[in-house]
Amino acid sequence: MLSRVAERLYWLARYIERIENTARLAQVHSQLMLDMPKSVKLSWYTLIEITSNEDFFDEHYDAKTEKNCCWAILGDRDNSASLMSSLWWARENVRTTRDSLPREAWIYVNELYLLVNENKEDFYVRSKRNALLEQIIRSCQAIAGMLDGTMSLNTTFKFLQLGTAIERADMTSRILDVGAFFVAQETEAQEMKQFESILWANILKSVSAYFMYRQAVQMEINGKSVIRYLVNDPNLFRSINHCVSMMQTQINVLPSSPEVNQSILELQQLIEQKIPFELGSPVLHNYLDDVQMQLSKVHNEFYSTWFHPSTTQETTQQQNQ
Numbered sequence: 001m002l003s004r005v006a007e008r009l010y011w012l013a014r015y016i017e018r019i020e021n022t023a024r025l026a027q028v029h030s031q032l033m034l035d036m037p038k039s040v041k042l043s044w045y046t047l048i049e050i051t052s053n054e055d056f057f058d059e060h061y062d063a064k065t066e067k068n069c070c071w072a073i074l075g076d077r078d079n080s081a082s083l084m085s086s087l088w089w090a091r092e093n094v095r096t097t098r099d100s101l102p103r104e105a106w107i108y109v110n111e112l113y114l115l116v117n118e119n120k121e122d123f124y125v126r127s128k129r130n131a132l133l134e135q136i137i138r139s140c141q142a143i144a145g146m147l148d149g150t151m152s153l154n155t156t157f158k159f160l161q162l163g164t165a166i167e168r169a170d171m172t173s174r175i176l177d178v179g180a181f182f183v184a185q186e187t188e189a190q191e192m193k194q195f196e197s198i199l200w201a202n203i204l205k206s207v208s209a210y211f212m213y214r215q216a217v218q219m220e221i222n223g224k225s226v227i228r229y230l231v232n233d234p235n236l237f238r239s240i241n242h243c244v245s246m247m248q249t250q251i252n253v254l255p256s257s258p259e260v261n262q263s264i265l266e267l268q269q270l271i272e273q274k275i276p277f278e279l280g281s282p283v284l285h286n287y288l289d290d291v292q293m294q295l296s297k298v299h300n301e302f303y304s305t306w307f308h309p310s311t312t313q314e315t316t317q318q319q320n321q
Helices: 003-035 045-050 054-060 066-074 083-095 103-124 126-150 155-185 189-206 210-216 223-232 240-251 258-271 282-307
Strands: none
Touching (some): 045 066, 066 103, 066 126, 126 155
16 A cells, blocks of 8 residues: 555544544533533633644634634634544545545545535534534444445555544543543532533543443542543543554554554553542643653654655645644
8 A cells, every 4th residue: 555545544534533523522512511500611712722723713813702712623724623624634535545445435525525514604603503513423423334334454444443543542632631621720619519420421422432431330420430431441442542452453463663563552551550640630631641742652653654754744744733
């Protein structure tokens, strides 16, 4: 397989995963705004912070309103990390790798692009926005399910799996970080405690893990158990631990390098540390920050091994965010 084809497949999977996760974030945040008391300082700007779009937002928008924040991360094509931009790039990558993928891949992704492009103004209106986000989530699940159910376990599939795993692990760590941030900023600890279960239940729903959590943990929802579950559980598809195992499985059958193996091993060791922490403490934030930086290191090793062995990612990959 050519390096450029492998790179596009890897990014196709990352973009599909990012589209679904961004839609879930916006949908759950909207629900959280209704469920939490006014004393809890929820802001739409939190979505900008989760997705690391602060610099773009501050440069292009003059007020942190719901309308501006939602448009920046959902519909703004000038923002290369928005849902709409990710969808455009996913469509472009599947168009240029059609020979490697089932025919349905182009049909599904193109249909989703046309749907969102024709209705993107709905992102401005809360009631219409939630309905459109629900359609986007279902379409992304259909695309992922179609690929899992129709492809051989060949090299194409392995690069798709790598892209899905690293994007999913990154978004799970970001969502957990923002959940801990909400707890940390609340000064009335006793009042916050009444609503903690609502906050963490929404965190679980944002990664589609609520039902599995209730089956696996079987105890009252609280921040520490949710964090342990989403970071360490080896059997949950969306846990960081399981995503790292997915990456390990794929690199074992690809022509990898010692650097790729070492970076994955370091990430695995970081996940298994199970450090003691308090919700909202700098220890937890720093730990999740370390996980995100290690994921970035793994991503860079993928580039130097398979995609652009002789150059750096920054100079060759315009799609990367």
